[in-house]
Amino acid sequence: MPVPSVIADPRYPVGRFIRPEVIDAQQRQSSIATLAALPENLRAAVFGLSDSQLDTPYREGGWTVRQLIHHVADSHMNAYVRMRLAVTEDFPTIKPYDEKLWAELPDARSLPVEVSLELLDTLHRRWVALLESLSEEQWKRGYNHPESGRQTLDLVLALYDWHSRHHVAHITMLRKSRDW
Secondary structure: OOOOOOOOOOOOOOOOOOOOOOOOHHHHHHHHHHHHHHHHHHHHHHOOOOHHHHOOEOOOOOOEHHHHHHHHHHHHHHHHHHHHHHHHOOOOEOOOOOHHHHHHOHHHHHOOHHHHHHHHHHHHHHHHHHHHHOOOOHHHOEEEEOOOEEEEHHHHHHHHHHHHHHHHHHHHHHHHHHOO
16 A cells, blocks of 8 residues: 555554454455564565664654664564464453564663564565464454454454554654655
8 A cells, every 4th residue: 555645643654443344255365474574564564774874763752763673572462462362262352462562672672673584584574474364253252352342353463564664664664754
């Protein structure tokens, strides 16, 4: 999906997540392809950036690029585990986490981004393999999120398709605005 040249709200460079009314097999395959491509897309987005550039907020009031990369790894690890729970349990209640506090932890503020990029390579290979193995019936399974309510695997997949594009766009928009 192309990123508009003028963004009304820099917090949402690909727009806000819109809950799809219906998700079919073709949409699932497209979303799975987005997840499969995320590690390479993130790696390309940060390629050649210096430590100083990685420590630049991607928008005013936002996390640094470094924190953002580590956030994606944290978020996608949680999503993967939640989806595995949903496949093996009957709508379990999952535990939320405070992503803002996680992004402020010392590892998220200082570790090289390569640590999370490597983690995402492996995690997404596992996640995509899981998603490609699901039956039509399993896609209707899900979990209860204490803050967001009942979520099916179809919905979670659509959300993480958006999440992947959303954060890659944050970095690419910053690079364009800074001419990096």
